[in-house]
Amino acid sequence: SSSNVVNIVEVGPRDGLQNEKGSVIPPELKAELVDRLVQAGVTNVEAGSFVSPKWVPQMAGTAEVLKRKTTKPGVHYAVLVPNQRGLDDLLTLLSSESQSPPLTDEVSIFTAATDAFTRANLNCSITESLTRLTPVARTALDNGLRVRGYVSVVIACPYTGKVDYKRVREVAKELLEMGCYEVSLGDTVGQGTPFEVQEMIAEVSKDVPVSKLAGHFHDTFGTAVANVLAALDSGIRTIDSSVGGLGGCPYSPGATGNVATEDVLYALQNSPYTVAGTSNGTIDLSQMSDIGWWISEKLGRESVSRVGRAIRAR
Numbered sequence: 001s002s003s004n005v006v007n008i009v010e011v012g013p014r015d016g017l018q019n020e021k022g023s024v025i026p027p028e029l030k031a032e033l034v035d036r037l038v039q040a041g042v043t044n045v046e047a048g049s050f051v052s053p054k055w056v057p058q059m060a061g062t063a064e065v066l067k068r069k070t071t072k073p074g075v076h077y078a079v080l081v082p083n084q085r086g087l088d089d090l091l092t093l094l095s096s097e098s099q100s101p102p103l104t105d106e107v108s109i110f111t112a113a114t115d116a117f118t119r120a121n122l123n124c125s126i127t128e129s130l131t132r133l134t135p136v137a138r139t140a141l142d143n144g145l146r147v148r149g150y151v152s153v154v155i156a157c158p159y160t161g162k163v164d165y166k167r168v169r170e171v172a173k174e175l176l177e178m179g180c181y182e183v184s185l186g187d188t189v190g191q192g193t194p195f196e197v198q199e200m201i202a203e204v205s206k207d208v209p210v211s212k213l214a215g216h217f218h219d220t221f222g223t224a225v226a227n228v229l230a231a232l233d234s235g236i237r238t239i240d241s242s243v244g245g246l247g248g249c250p251y252s253p254g255a256t257g258n259v260a261t262e263d264v265l266y267a268l269q270n271s272p273y274t275v276a277g278t279s280n281g282t283i284d285l286s287q288m289s290d291i292g293w294w295i296s297e298k299l300g301r302e303s304v305s306r307v308g309r310a311i312r313a314r
């Protein structure tokens with residue numbers, strides 16, 4: 001029997017903010033966001049990415065974010081890297097700012113289940129991306145970092161439609177073999193239904209144990225919370241979510257943000273599940289709701305978390 005403890009990976013400062021069209025949030029504010037999330041009990045937070053600023057201008061300044069945030073022991077502040085250059089830049093930063101604990105102990109690498117999406121996101125095919133990422137993962141591991149993998153477009157692709165779940169399985173397996181401790185399955189478009197999610201996980205888990213998988217759902221069609229529950233039903237215990245439902249995807253036109261962290265926390269109340277965290281052993285819902293409003297207002301708008309809005313309206 002699997003544990004009923006659910007782990008949240010808070011991706012708001014990276015996946016959320018990378019696609020916010022409004023004002024670009026300065027590094028000191030992003031660092032404050034990261035710190036507030038950790039204060040609310042979050043133990044896994046994606047702090048930013050070392051990608052080309054020409055491709056994703058919102059993520060420029062991630063080095064500053066890493067330096068300015070508080071580094072709390074036991075908290076993983078993951079950084080997304082697309083290639084060797086991104087990893088090298090991060091390793092240079094870590095050696096120039098040597099401290100204990102280090103500014104981060106984790107990188108995320110990413111590819112996708114279709115060539116069309118991989119080209120849009122990484123400017124190469126799936127096979128090329130895996131070839132490029134293999135030494136990146138190796139070097140990260142050799143330098144004491146843990147590595148998380150992402151597969152995008154696991155249900156539907158904005159360029160080619162319905163995705164072949166066998167391809168998701170193969171790519172997830174390769175990421176695991178590269179040394180990823182976990183592979184996050186991304187419904188990038190936010191178009192998946194709970195039944196499709198379960199079918200996809202059933203296929204992937206033929207080769208990869210569900211304990212090594214995470215669910216990453218965007219809420220474009222309003223199914224993200226249902227998809228989280230479907231993924232938990234299928235045995236997944238790690239969920240990526242974004243405070244305030246921030247974000248979208250720069251290479252998936254029309255896609256909305258990740259499932260809101262507040263909405264996941266709410267949906268799991270009075271359930272067989274407990275959410276891991278350091279605020280009284282969990283993540284504090286009302287604090288997360290406040291953070292969702294705070295950062296949304298910095299972006300010049302309201303929180304799009306349904307739970308955040310309901311709490312505020314009381």
Ligand code: HMG
Binds near residue numbers: 052086087121153
């Ligand atoms: P490219 O143009 O093929 O690369 O892009 P290049 O090697 O020819 O380099 C082009 C320029 O970028 C050069 O600069 C490089 O130096 C620079 P120039 O000579 O023109 O001045 N460069 C870099 N700069 C900073 N950091 C780097 C870096 N690498 C090269 N690491 C590349 C290839 C991979 C760089 C590009 O495609 C890229 O940056 N892609 C990242 C896209 C991205 O961040 N997407 C969003 C994250 S994935 C996601 O959101 C999905 C996820 O949430 C799950 C889901 O929902 O599905 C994870």
Ligand code: MG
Binds near residue numbers: 015188216248249258
């Ligand atoms: Mg995403």
